Amino acid sequence: MVSSIAFGRMGxxxxxxxxxWLKPMLRAKYFNSCSVHCDSNKSECNHFCLDCRGAALCxxxxxxxxxxxxxxxxxxxYHNVVRVSEIQRYIDISCVQTYIINSAKIVFLNERPQxxxxxxxxxxxxxxxxxLVDAFRFCSLGCKLGGMERGDxxxxxxxxxxKATQMNQMHHQRRGSESDESTTPKKIAKxxxxxxxLMVGEGNATSSDDEATANNMSPSTPPLYNHRNAGRRxxxxxxxxxxxx
Numbered sequence: 195m196v197s198s199i200a201f202g203r204m205g206x207x208x209x210x211x212x213x214x215w216l217k218p219m220l221r222a223k224y225f226n227s228c229s230v231h232c233d234s235n236k237s238e239c240n241h242f243c244l245d246c247r248g249a250a251l252c253x254x255x256x257x258x259x260x261x262x263x264x265x266x267x268x269x270x271x272y273h274n275v276v277r278v279s280e281i282q283r284y285i286d287i288s289c290v291q292t293y294i295i296n297s298a299k300i301v302f303l304n305e306r307p308q309x310x311x312x313x314x315x316x317x318x319x320x321x322x323x324x325x326l327v328d329a330f331r332f333c334s335l336g337c338k339l340g341g342m343e344r345g346d347x348x349x350x351x352x353x354x355x356x357k358a359t360q361m362n363q364m365h366h367q368r369r370g371s372e373s374d375e376s377t378t379p380k381k382i383a384k385x386x387x388x389x390x391x392l393m394v395g396e397g398n399a400t401s402s403d404d405e406a407t408a409n410n411m412s413p414s415t416p417p418l419y420n421h422r423n424a425g426r427r428x429x430x431x432x433x434x435x436x437x438x439x
Contacts (some may be wrong), residue, residue, distance in 0.1 A: 224239055225240055238252060245263055265284075274302070284353065285352075296361055304336040
């Protein structure tokens with residue numbers, strides 16, 4: 195369960211830094227049997243559509259959301275997690291502790307409070323005081339949301355692209371627009387002009403090529419013949435047995 199701190203009221207500035215689907219995703223109930231596809235072998239609701247922002251979806255429900263953005267929710271130690279490679283395309287997950295489970299980097303959705311903090315722990319979550327492995331501030335996405343509600347202006351879920359990424363996107367857009375401007379009749383006209391030029395200069399090119407070939411022809415240098423190794427390199431013939439009398 196996510197604490198009331200993580201889902202309190204936020205001002206307009208905080209709403210701009212938080213996507214509208216984040217809270218519904220954290221509140222949704224996962225890994226229940228789908229009421230529509232309960233007879234299917236894969237009726238477990240472990241997906242969430244970011245565009246619809248409704249209840250959790252099973253794999254069979256995704257047919258109606260093929261053009262939408264959605265993520266798959268997974269389980270780790272009875273807690274809901276999502277892969278970093280999927281969620282970081284939509285939100286900024288900085289300051290949140292990540293883990294590697296089954297060779298994949300994941301992040302927890304909601305807080306995981308500990309009854310007793312571990313001994314010798316250096317880093318702890320600022321919201322639920324859970325022990326952290328590395329120098330992060332929060333243990334889950336819900337705890338980072340709680341840190342934003344406490345008034346931290348440095349926290350945000352908005353993805354900020356670097357200048358290099360923006361320049362690459364603009365470059366691809368310009369190349370796409372330039373290719374669209376060239377129409378089919380123009381391409382046909384250019385091809386016809388090139389073909390006519392080749393046909394007009396075909397005779398001159400052929401005669402000049404023949405003259406150049408004739409002038410450049412010269413006898414090749416014969417290979418060196420070594421009399422000492424001639425006998426060694428000669429292969430033996432098939433042995434013939436003497437006839438019997």
